[in-house]
Amino acid sequence: MDLAQSIGRVLAENVVAPHDLPSFDNAAMDGYALRSQDTQGAASESPVRLRVVGESAAGKPYPRSLGAGEAVAISTGAPVPEGANAVLPVEDARVEGETLICSQPVREGSHIRPKGQDVSAGSLLLSAGTRLRLQHLGMLAALGLTPLAVYRRPRVSLVVSGSELLPYDAPLQPGKIRDTNSLLLREWLTRRGIPTRFLGVAPDEMDATVRLLECAMEEAEVVVLTGGVSVGEHDLIKPALERLGARILFWRVNMKPGKPILFARWQERAVFGLPGNPLAVVVGVLNFVLPYLAALEGEAEPLPRCLTARLNAPVRKRETRAEFLTARLFVDEAGSLVAEPTPQQGSALLGSLAMANGFVYLPGGSGDYPAGALVDVLPVLEVIP
Amino acid sequence: MTVQIRVFAHLKTVLGAETLSADLSEGASVAELLGYLQEVYPELRRWRSSVRVAVNWEYVPADTALQEGDEVALIPPVSGG
Numbered sequence: 001m002d003l004a005q006s007i008g009r010v011l012a013e014n015v016v017a018p019h020d021l022p023s024f025d026n027a028a029m030d031g032y033a034l035r036s037q038d039t040q041g042a043a044s045e046s047p048v049r050l051r052v053v054g055e056s057a058a059g060k061p062y063p064r065s066l067g068a069g070e071a072v073a074i075s076t077g078a079p080v081p082e083g084a085n086a087v088l089p090v091e092d093a094r095v096e097g098e099t100l101i102c103s104q105p106v107r108e109g110s111h112i113r114p115k116g117q118d119v120s121a122g123s124l125l126l127s128a129g130t131r132l133r134l135q136h137l138g139m140l141a142a143l144g145l146t147p148l149a150v151y152r153r154p155r156v157s158l159v160v161s162g163s164e165l166l167p168y169d170a171p172l173q174p175g176k177i178r179d180t181n182s183l184l185l186r187e188w189l190t191r192r193g194i195p196t197r198f199l200g201v202a203p204d205e206m207d208a209t210v211r212l213l214e215c216a217m218e219e220a221e222v223v224v225l226t227g228g229v230s231v232g233e234h235d236l237i238k239p240a241l242e243r244l245g246a247r248i249l250f251w252r253v254n255m256k257p258g259k260p261i262l263f264a265r266w267q268e269r270a271v272f273g274l275p276g277n278p279l280a281v282v283v284g285v286l287n288f289v290l291p292y293l294a295a296l297e298g299e300a301e302p303l304p305r306c307l308t309a310r311l312n313a314p315v316r317k318r319e320t321r322a323e324f325l326t327a328r329l330f331v332d333e334a335g336s337l338v339a340e341p342t343p344q345q346g347s348a349l350l351g352s353l354a355m356a357n358g359f360v361y362l363p364g365g366s367g368d369y370p371a372g373a374l375v376d377v378l379p380v381l382e383v384i385p
Numbered sequence: 386m387t388v389q390i391r392v393f394a395h396l397k398t399v400l401g402a403e404t405l406s407a408d409l410s411e412g413a414s415v416a417e418l419l420g421y422l423q424e425v426y427p428e429l430r431r432w433r434s435s436v437r438v439a440v441n442w443e444y445v446p447a448d449t450a451l452q453e454g455d456e457v458a459l460i461p462p463v464s465g466g
Contacts (some may be wrong), residue, residue: 306394308460310442363391363403373442374458376393 003146007132008193010298012149015126020116021142025080027056029111032093033084034071036108044103052098056081071100080112087111103205119143129300151298155195155220158185159212161202161228161237162276180350181226181274181281188285189224194293204234206243213240217269221296224289227276230260237273238262246271255322257347258283270296277347283324283359286378306361306376309339315362315369322364327355329377337344339377356380386411386453388418393460396436399428408411410452415440416447418457 016330027033033285042048055333056062056078066072066083074080074087086106094101105325112257113315119125132150140146165179189196199216202209202225209228216223228237229251235356241248251273253261257280262273270292274284286304290365294302305382309329317323325341326349332338339360342352362375369375390405397403400422407418414437423429429436437444439458440451451457 301399303395305463307463308393365404370442374391374393374439374460 001147001150003137003140003148006146006148006150006187007134007137009132009150009341011126011128011130011132011151011300012151013128014124015140015145015148017119017121017123017125017143019143020121021119021139021314022113022115022117025115026113026114027074027080027111028076028113029087029089030075031073031087031089031091031111032078033062033066033074033087034100034102034106035068035084036086036106036110038069039086039102039104039106042102042105047103050100050102052095052100068229085109085112104353127300129298131294131299153194154222154293154296155218156189156197156222156224156293157220158196158198158224158226159200159202159216160180160226160276161204161209163204163234165201173278180278181276184278184281185224185285189293190192192290197264202228202236204228204236206236206240208244209236209240211281212344213237213244213271213297217244217271221269222289223269223271223350224274224285225272226274226281229262229273229275230353241266241271241273254320255283255324256319257324258287261288263288275347278350279324279326279347279353282353282380286359286380304378307337308374308376309337309360309377311360311371311373311375312338312340314371315341315360315373317362317366317369320364320366323362324378325362326352326362327358327360329358331377336358337377339375386451388451388453388455388457389411390418390422391456391458393458394463396429396432396459396461399432400426412450414447415445415449415451415457418451419447422459432461436460437462 026158029291038050039048052073053070054062055073057075058077061079062072062081066081072081085108088106089111148367160179160182164176166176168178168183186196188196197219199212202212225237228235241264244266246264248264252259257277258275260275261284264271271290274281291302325345327339327341329339341360342355358377358379361378387406387408390407392400392403395419409418419433423433437460440449
């Protein structure tokens with residue numbers, strides 16, 4: 001795949017440098033390329049005079065080798081002519097006509113970016129399983145590494161369930177709510193470059209739910225469902241999956257929010273049943289769906305990246321389940337990463353999510369965390385896109 | 386003496402646990418604790434030089450002596466992108 005399209009994709013093979021970077025010695029400053037040995041013994045009372053014999057400009061090198069007593073005007077980035085081994089910056093140079101006057105010795109190698117200093121030919125640059133990011137783009141482009149072998153991306157189909165759901169642009173009706181999960185999931189996954197299709201809302205009715213799930217599983221390798229995975233009478237996802245012959249590999253995870261999370265397989269397909277509560281969806285995507293998709297795509301390190309932060313207020317943890325708290329993460333005056341949990345915590349609280357830019361993770365077990373305690377945090381959404 | 390250990394970030398997958406406890410000889414240092422953990426979990430060697438250690442929520446140097454009941458946090462560097 002062309003390099004430009006490969007950003008965001010996972011490398012399918014190791015990338016080795018085909019040549020040095022820079023591929024030739026070049027000037028780090030505008031000035032004069034010269035032979036350092038010619039300037040030995042130069043002093044203000046006995047300056048060395050060099051003859052300026054030509055110019056090396058970027059893209060237009062000086063065609064000959066530099067002889068004794070010669071110098072060449074050179075611009076930043078231009079090739080250092082053969083024979084030259086130092087550059088005297090223009091700021092330090094005194095020129096009279098065609099003569100460069102050096103009043104002190106110029107050290108060998110000064111103001112030269114040597115060939116291979118940045119990247120040396122044959123070195124392993126990126127391993128298979130690395131996700132290509134914008135920071136890799138310049139190096140790969142400079143080395144002409146296009147096209148690249150990258151893995152195919154898994155496709156996702158989305159189904160949300162609940163008779164109460166209205167489209168997000170619809171006027172409210174009594175007892176109904178607007179569907180936020182399909183919008184968040186579709187935008188989140190799509191922005192990660194994962195082709196994602198929303199198939200619609202499953203009503204709280206068995207046959208229609210089964211048909212929609214069947215359709216979702218035919219469309220994509222990974223199906224993400226929200227709602228209908230708990231234990232209520234209208235929670236039809238699990239029985240519908242069972243009717244389709246899917247194997248439920250786990251259901252209910254000891255965490256908050258997100259306890260009713262379900263994972264099933266149907267033939268080669270993977271099915272994630274996330275709870276309907278929007279924060280449970282976010283936590284489920286961060287901890288299960290995205291790592292699964294990344295692993296499926298061949299990424300060598302698919303698990304979410306945690307940072308360590310200090311709590312800026314005490315947290316009393318009464319639950320024994322592992323917990324994810326919505327939090328604002330920031331760097332304080334001392335340079336430490338600080339996590340401030342939002343005043344309200346709850347799996348349905350979209351207002352708290354809107355205030356947050358990450359989650360604090362508290363492992364299973366109850367206990368108190370004092371202000372200043374160190375905790376794992378997961379930055380989300382726009383913090384680390 | 387016994388110390389409680391909290392494992393942070395991706396070290397949880399290296400050690401396969403979120404919390405551990407270790408029985409150490411009286412006055413053992415943080416460096417000795419890390420040495421002991423490396424024997425039990427050889428994979429930790431890869432991280433040894435970059436793991437930071439906090440005792441009772443404060444970062445400490447490796448020669449710090451531990452005390453009964455201390456809560457030790459093992460914090461790996463941020464890695465990857």
